[in-house]
Amino acid sequence: MRPQSKLALLIVLILTVGAAVLGERVVSREASPGRVTVVYWEKWTGQEGEEMRKVVDAFNRSQDRIFVKYLSISGVDQKTILASGGGNPPDVAGIWQEQVFQFADLGALTDLTAMANAAGLTRDYYIPAYYDALSEGETLWALPSTPASIGLHVRPDLVPSEVATPETFPETIEELDALNDRISKQNADGSLVMAGFLPSNPGWWHWGWGPLFGADLFKGGNPTLNGPETVRAFEWIARYSKKFGPQAVQNFQSGFGNFASPQDPFMTGKVATEINGVWKANYIRVYQPDLKWFAVPMPYPKDRPDLKGHSLLSQDVLVIPRGAKRAKEAFEFIAFVQRQDVMEGLCSAHGKNSPLNEVSEAFFENHPNKAIRLFDQLARSPNAIYPSRSGFFPRVSGELANAFQEVNTGLKTPKQALDDAQARIDGLWKTYREQVARS
Amino acid sequence: MNSRHEARIGILFALPWILGFVLLLAYPLVFSLVTSFTNFSVLREPKWIGLSNYQELMSDGVFLTALQNTLLYTIGAVPLGTVLAIALAMLLNAKVKGMAVYRTLLFLPTLVPMVAQATLFLWVFNGDYGLLNAALRGIGFSPPNWLGDPAWAKWTLILIAAWGCGQAMLIYLAGLQDVPANLYEAADLDGAKLWHKTRHITLPMISPVILFNVIMAIIGSIQVFAVPQVMFPGGAPARSTYMFAMYLYDNAFLYQRMGYASAMGWVMFLIILALTLAALRLSERHVHYETQ
Known part of the structure; x- marks a missing residue:
């Protein structure tokens, strides 16, 4: 062999051995000698991510057996599924509540029931709706990190003085409609200047309109998108686009800034009321700290007083992916997050309500959201609803969002849009059930 | 040795x-x-289901909508991009002072990352405050809502596609510079006007380059993903901008239907293959190679 070839071979060998040694160090899961390392992937970035990091640091300081390695990553849901498929999932993943049953149907989650029961984390420890949203029968798939409830936010300076308090604000949908008709402003050419209420703003919970009118989206266990209550809800939505004109609504809304900016339509006064989550106060505090606002439960249909106190619930949750190498230690960390003091600290820092049944007075008093008691009550309301406990829910939600757009843009009548959505979902539901049964 | x-x-x-x-x-x-012949959700063993995924595609209304949107986009974006790229290349082939600067300026948009481009165009096409509508109003038009109106959203994407014609423009420019000058000199002696020289010399001489760019544009258009995904999440409004690749992505990563998504991928390949073969076949009479 020539000297040049020998030199080249030597370089290749050194690089190969170096990559193997350094590569092992780079991908090693062991972050702290002498302690079991739990790998935790979380979707939060920015301030929310930093607050969770503080919880992780507190856990790591609280004992000397387990070290949680915290990684804030984007696309945590997809990456967790793919990593699980590859046999190297994180030990804890922070995902969204509406994905829990999708993951469960795929067989991607570890059953937490036994560990949670042993740790005293049973249904009565939580606000029931939050616990129920994560369990099916006797099986618990996830536990909350931070929850939220949703209410109607109101600008008192943009509504008549006689309804400008939480106590006097309209309680029924019909009263809200009348208020909207009274205070909305349009130019002579039809262009909108200010809307009292817009169902399409912010446009995040189109699956929730049917339940607002009493619909069950999984009636008898089957996805039901065109039930009479949902049709009624979409007729109510169509009323708004008809009143203002679909084109006027689209033009008006295209000028809305991002919700996490000073151009947010509620903050700029383009809308007088807006359905939004408990977190809305965080953004108001940052971008318009002097803004006057209050929150009330979303109004209910006049002929359905039994639906009073309606709210949509959502949660960020912690799961242990199937195949996690440190499931027992991972659950110790999850249990730490569920401690009342830890949970209240995290929820307060995120500007959210607590998912726990017992809430300290200090939590309410020191919370940055002045309406936190209302959001806590909404979470406890018998009419608080959460995304359906079905892995098929994302498809249902997607079809309802599409039907909403078809109605809001005047492309279809509510009945047409929902019947079409139902026809599509029927085919998909059949395939989905076959797939789940097959797997 | x-x-x-x-x-x-x-x-x-x-x-x-x-x-x-x-x-x-x-x-x-x-x-x-x-x-593509299996039911596969990444976490479970794939189960053989034969042609079921392909059969389901044929009756999947959302797939057919996405396919229709993509083909309409291709029909709009490819000719527009081609005409624009050739026109710009011809302008940049002129002998004027400071041409290097013009060439750089016209190529620069190609270097803008797709996501940044999409974000930028969200503002340009904003129905209320957008630059485009402000200009249209300025000259007396009543402009549409480019992003919110299902009838216009697809056109917005087609117009945006023209923004990325810099790459093709550069290739056309190289092709134009290969056209022998003596052909133009002979045409000048015969008293040919600009249009005649373009029609009978320039376009035939760069026809192989046009064919190449058109095929590349067809492939790129059928696979369009990043810009509509950022500008119109979920294909909003009312799935009017829901593209083939977006539905493929949703099936693979949102609904975990890898088998179905793979079948879509192969259907996409067959469509691209068919369109490419059609382009080659159609080009037989119109593309002139110097060796012929």
């Missing part, structure tokens, strides 16, 4: 490419073809 030794050295040099091709291209290709 004997020939076997030379062959060994050659293979050694080609080995990185061979390994890359086998591991990163050939294996995934074969795997996705097999997967």
Whole structure:
């Protein structure tokens, strides 16, 4: 062999051995000698991510057996599924509540029931709706990190003085409609200047309109998108686009800034009321700290007083992916997050309500959201609803969002849009059930 | 050095490419073809279901909508991009002072990352405050809502596609500079006007380049993903901008239907293949090679 070839071979060998040694160090899961390392992937970035990091640091300081390695990553849901498929999932993943049953149907989650029961984390420890949203029968798939409830936010300076308090604000949908008709402003050419209420703003919970009118989206266990209550809800939505004109609504809304900016339509006064989550106060505090606002439960249909106190619930949750190498230690960390003091600290820092049944007075008093008691009550309301406990829910939600757009843009009548959505979902539901049964 | 030794050295040099091709291209290709005949959700063993995924595609209304949107986008974006790129290349082929600066300026948009481009255009096409509508109102038009109106959203994407014509423009420019000057001189002697020279000299001489760029544009248009995904999440409004690749992505990563998504991928490949063959066939009478 020539000297040049020998030199080249030597370089290749050194690089190969170096990559193997350094590569092992780079991908090693062991972050702290002498302690079991739990790998935790979380979707939060920015301030929310930093607050969770503080919880992780507190856990790591609280004992000397387990070290949680915290990684804030984007696309945590997809990456967790793919990593699980590859046999190297994180030990804890922070995902969204509406994905829990999708993951469960795929067989991607570890059953937490036994560990949670042993740790005293049973249904009565939580606000029931939050616990129920994560369990099916006797099986618990996830536990909350931070929850939220949703209410109607109101600008008192943009509504008549006689309804400008939480106590006097309209309680029924019909009263809200009348208020909207009274205070909305349009130019002579039809262009909108200010809307009292817009169902399409912010446009995040189109699956929730049917339940607002009493619909069950999984009636008898089957996805039901065109039930009479949902049709009624979409007729109510169509009323708004008809009143203002679909084109006027689209033009008006295209000028809305991002919700996490000073151009947010509620903050700029383009809308007088807006359905939004408990977190809305965080953004108001940052971008318009002097803004006057209050929150009330979303109004209910006049002929359905039994639906009073309606709210949509959502949660960020912690799961242990199937195949996690440190499931027992991972659950110790999850249990730490569920401690009342830890949970209240995290929820307060995120500007959210607590998912726990017992809430300290200090939590309410020191919370940055002045309406936190209302959001806590909404979470406890018998009419608080959460995304359906079905892995098929994302498809249902997607079809309802599409039907909403078809109605809001005047492309279809509510009945047409929902019947079409139902026809599509029927085919998909059949395939989905076959797939789940097959797997 | 004997020939076997030379062959060994050659293979050694080609080995990185061979390994890359086998591991990163050939294996995934074969795997996705097999997967397209299965029910596969990543976490469970694939189950063989024969042609079921392909049969379901034929009756899937959302798939057909996405396919229709993509074909309409292709029909709009490819000719527009081609005409614009050729026109710009011809302008940049002129002998004027400071041409290097013009060429750089016109190529610059190609370097803007797709996501940044999409975000930028969200503002340009904003129905209320957008630059475009402000300009249209300024000259007395009543402009549409480009982003919110289902009838206009697809046109917005087609117009945006023209923004990325810089790459093709550069290739056309290279082609134009290869056109022999004596052809133009002869035409000048015959008293040919600009249009005649363009029609009878320029376009025939760069026709192989046009064919290449059109085929590349068809492939790119059928696969369009990043800009609509950022500008119109979920294909809003009312799935009017829901593209083939977006539905494929949603099936693979949102609904975990890897088998179905793989079948879509192969249907996409067949569509691209058919369109490419059609373009080659149509070009037979119109493309002129110097060797012919």
